[in-house]
Amino acid sequence: MTRAISILFGIGLLKPAPGTWGSAVAVALAILVHGLGGFPLLLAATVLVTAIGWWAVTQELTTHPEEDPAEIVIDEVAGQWVAMLAPSAGFWIAGLDSWNFPWPGWLGAFVMFRLFDIWKPWIIGRADRRGGATGVMLDDLLAGLFAGAVVMAAAGVAHGVLL
DSSP, X not given: OHHHHHTGGGGGGOSSOHHHHHHHHHHHHHHHHHHHHHHHHHHHHHHHHHHHHHHHHHXXXXXXXXXXXXXXXXXXXXXXXXXXXXXXXXXXXXXXXXXXXXXXXXXXXXXHHHHHHHHXXXXXXXXXXXXXXXXXXXXXXXXXXXXXHHHHHHHHHHTTSOO
16 A cells, blocks of 8 residues: 555656656646635645655655655655645635636646756755655655745735735
């Protein structure tokens, strides 16, 4: 079961760029979860996926603790969902119907998450170099936080809140 969770039930085996495939599926799942219950449900699901993912990755890396196998993509799901929390919260606060998740929000979260996950600036890179499940999971969670901050700042500028 830990293998299935870690590779997101086979998504991590897709080539090329399994991390991008994992992120793309994560965006679609986040939009579905948001539709079913808005920001509160996406927040709860993000916490749950992060905890389950951390456990599964820990189990999967017991024989190779210093590796970050490309097929492990549950970390992309957790990080991408952290990034998706930013627009989800904005839409929820604005009172939008939960099935209304406009494309600039999810597209911005996807692009910014992939950028920070690949580039790994500053503390994201430091987290990645930690190794083990902490390195595998933490760099993506931080990339999600950075992506979410960029998306919220861009939304603030676009909507005239931040100038």
